[in-house]
Amino acid sequence: MIELNVNGLRHLLDVPDDVPLLYVLRNDLALNGPKYGCGLGECGACSVLVDGRAARACSVSCGAVSGRRIVTLEGLATEDGLDPVQEAFIAEQGAQCGYCLNGMIITIRALLNENPAPDEAAIREALRYTLCRCGTHVEILRAARLACGLDPAAMPR
């Protein structure tokens, strides 16, 4: 039995502790936010927050995060509404197919948790290993800038 704290709820799960967190979140807890992208920690589509930092759920076993606070895309919103990072991605239309969007939003949320006022270079560096194939980089950066308190329009368009 593994105990996982996900989106504020404690779950007791009868799975071996070496199962990657991603499959437990998706298949046992029916959470669709984290996506399978590479299984190698390269693309970031599976990102979740673990104690407020971004982790790649495909490459973390659930045993390793038992007892830690896991938040998925579904758990970002509060009673007061969506997370401002989600609001920013909606406002700036920061998605095309949207498959990578989870990783983008989680990464920017984690960046803000660590650094409340990142500059553009810090944003780009934080997103270096979250891959987008649709080429939505312009809109994603605008959304990230907005979420980080920078002027989105200062981005070239």
Add this chain to the structure above:
Amino acid sequence: MSKDVLSRHEDAGGYVAVTRAPAQPHGMGAVKRDLSNVPDDVFVVVRADEHVVGYCGHVDLGTGIATALAQIVAEEMDVPFSWVRMELGHTGSTPNQGATIASETIQVSAIPLRKAAAQAREVLKTLAAIRFGLARDELHVLEGVVYRGEGTRLASVADLLVGVRHVTRFDEDVALKPRSAYRIVGHEVPRVDIPDKATGRVVYVHDVRVPGMLHGRVVRPPYHGVEHGRQVGRSLIDVDRASIAHLPGVVEIVTIGDFVGVVAEREEQAIAAAQALVVRWRPVEMPDLTDIATALRNNPSTPRRLLDRGDVAAALDTAARRLDVSYLWPYQMHGSIGPSCAVADWRGGSPVVWSGTQNPHMLRSDLATLMALPEGRIEIVRHEASGCYGRNCADDVCGDALLLSRAVGRPVRVQLSRAQEHVWEPKGAAQLMEISGGIDAAGRPVAYSFQTRYPSNVSPLLALVLTRTIDADRPGVTQMGDRTCIPPYAYDNARVVVHDTPPIARASWLRGVSAMPNSFAHDSYIDELAAIAGADPLAYRLALLPDARAHDLLLALADRAGWVTRHGPRQPVDRTARVLTGRGIGYAVYVHGAFPGVAAAWAAWIADVAVDRQTGQVRVLRVHVAQDAGMMVNPAGVRHQVHGNIVQSLSRVLKEEVTFDETGVTSRDWGTYPILTFPELPEIDVLFMDRPNDPPLGVGESASVPSAAAIANAVFDATGVRFRDLPLTPARVKPALDRALGAYVAPEPAPVPLPLAQRRMQGRPALRRGLRDLLNVGVLAAAMFQAASTAWPVRRPIAPVPRPDAASFTPDEIARGRVLAAAGDCAVCHTAPGGVTNAGGRALETPFGQVITTNLTPDVETGIGGWSYAAFARAMREGIGRDGRHLYPAFPYTSFARVSDDDLRALYAYLMVQPAVTHAVPETRLAFPYALRPAMAGWNVLFHDPTPYRADPSRSAEWNRGAYLVEGLGHCSACHTPRNALGAEKRGSAYLAGGEADGWIAPPLGTRSRAPVPWTVEAMARYLRQGHDAAHGPALGPMAPVIAEMRALPDADVRAIAVYLTEDASRAAPPAPDAAAVSASALARRADAALREPAGARIFAGSCAACHEGAARHMDGNRPDLALNSNLQDARPDNVIHAILHGAGHAGEDGRGEMPGFRTVLDDGQIASLLRYLRAVNAPGRPAWDGLTARIVALRAHHGGP
């Protein structure tokens, strides 16, 4: 179908629907079908509850097309935009409109939708006219309300439709709104799908869950990424079902021809089973794609002459300057971020397939063939998927899922792995463009002869060929190499020949299909002509462009970008400058569809680049892109799409190239196929031509098409070097620059100073290691027997005792024993994988054979329950079992002999009160001479010193405590000290000088440590406590469970060990370099190492760096810096290879040291290149590792196969 669809609107309280008799689909992949029993297509339904549903057979590929289509419906119907919902691509409800390709949804498929919406509006007016007794001409509709004249409100849609059920036939000639009256179309509307995507509410096909669903995985054949030839479907010998019999959850193994799949209860079980399943294949023959241009030239071709104007041959003879050149486009990938996925439910032969397909109706036809079912029995439910940009594996995986579902009679979800998607997706084809031409004395072109070779087809559904349901011997050929093959420039004498050729590697359409390559050639060539003619590249183009909209577009772009007229490369190349900058232009109209095709939007690029001569890196600094798309339905959506095209094509031109070797495709992840990252994004400026009164044009791909020429032209402008093949990677650019300009020499070579420790290493010969090079085995073995026979006879058994009563031990003794057991790591060796703690059965690989550990639990029969303390102590001190037989020194009694009697008693007490487990383990059987256990007596004489630990009074108590633990129970030397030919630890200066453990290198400790940053007491204590230290790295391999066991030790003991292991070294060491200096010096070596090992550098950046580069404090995990890791400094690469192949489990109490294994992703050559790169960057002054491939092959086998 119409009845089905309409029945879903029964709940509306009334509706009007517009339907049409089904038509034959058109376009690529369209399959003619018998329409006699096909119900009518429904295009729009207006409901009394003020909802409107539009139906379109095309799908949303992540472009936001649903939003634009909803705008068109709302506009023509004159209802609020918020009423409209689009249903796309579901075979059960939407019209068959062929595949969603060639950016034609808005240009082609939206037309009937628009007319149907207009018709629905007219029906609303008719209903109002009847109800109010008015003439229909007097009425108009606005925002869902019918008015008479200017403002007399008559009735809302709800008023009119309650109780109505009216189906009207589609009228081709319905009157459409004039564009001047548009209120919704042409205005920016936010995409309707993004809020749900940003909150995880959208159900992608990957998220579909069906009750009773199982998980499937496929195993693909060894002809990686090739789908035709006699071997396809005929290469499977067999699968070894027993190879996964021990794995939990496996439900079924399915083989049909070369189709192999496994089905399991849980996803991770299916993954494990597919990886472990032993499959035997016949040897396969692969096409040679190491030289793509030659492969393309040799590929059998059917030429089509599509343009023949003037007399090319005669004109060429008149040329003052001839220019005959060829351009080569590489194989590239769609590279969807989400590998393809599908769920299928066989349902007794009336299957449903949940799919992310681009072509639902074409897929249904393929599945019908695969399963020998009538098409009508199969339902495709289309879900959004990861963006596809063409034909990826989205259809293939549906075939896989359906085959598996039929085999198990339950719904099955199949998710392809990243490597499977990379290897098997139909690639964007490589293409070879050959041009002959020339200019006259005035610089005007005289002739243009263009040939293009395009090796591709529609890529049949993989399951169809793997199962040989269809013939796979001879691949089909499609005529898709002709997109934008006609040059846009008015060459008086011109010939265009398209060579339709079969695929070599699996290939199908990818964004800008054949047009991106063709246009790369057209627009590079004209740039070459302009340069030879000494003309301005823009003016030269304009003089040859007959098209007024093209002129407008290029002039507007030039104005926006501040184009400066020039004659040839803008400035003479400064041979002393390291960074050269340049600007290039490119232009194209994307012509799509079957030849002669349909023109989509006009597009042009101006790109500014910086080329670093030292690294060969081409950076795009800024692009200006102008596009003329006619009227734009949703300008925001168009801008979004154009940005996507720009960024994706930058990635393709600068970075992307599928690699091949004799096994086929070798690009299996984002390290072996890198794409553009955020820091590489240039400044992007987009300019739209204002054309509200011209028809809308497709914008899905147009902006991609001029990209490659613009960038190559800019690099030419910067360097004077013309690149006719792609991508513009340092490995391609740097040698060409060096040839043309001479190698760049930095004015002041200022190497970054090496950290002290690394400087000390320079020039020192490599440390020679080896078990058998110092001692002669024969002599030693003889000595051992001699000793055995004379000095130390076989020992007597000690009689068994009843298992001691727990009450005979004090709680304090038991508690101390628990800590001591942890310090001794008993459970690490005496627990089998997945077995009960200390019940034995783990096999330890030693140079002398396999030793199987014994049962340490107090079971009387199979464990040590019958052992008296005397027997236990004798075993620990002398290596003699209770029965008098010698134990092998894999059991480290040579260390345990140092343990005090008190501690041994406590350990005994602890072990005796544990639960007894009956578990008989197989006896260890070593080869001669070790099979003779009595011979170990001789070994003991030679090598065993049974003296207990004696404190060193000159050292601190802490040091002595550490020494006692390290030399005694901790038995660190068992792994960290080299052994002689007979397996004994060497003595003296060899103590802790580095050894081996379970195939891993146990690095040298203390003064011999190779850590780039010397260990401190604090660092060592942290490492032992947490399994990780930032300045040294994580505990991997056999050290990880040791760290885990040590959690039971008090902090004081851990610190004592750290003191003992580091005190001498820290005294001896000169001032230490700090971690930051070591890291910085490694970083400075990157570019140089990348030039020597480009493949390794790319793999590091794409596969490793996400976890091994930069502080990234927002990311969880330890992020080990490889510059600080002593494994990179070792004379042998084994530990690094272990980690790359097999990954690393989580160690230490923070559980943050996990790493996935790359054995199924990276091949031997790729890992070798990565290792050479890592060694060059991180171990300056140390010799390169040799024999890499052999070590990789050997260590692949270490954990049971590749």
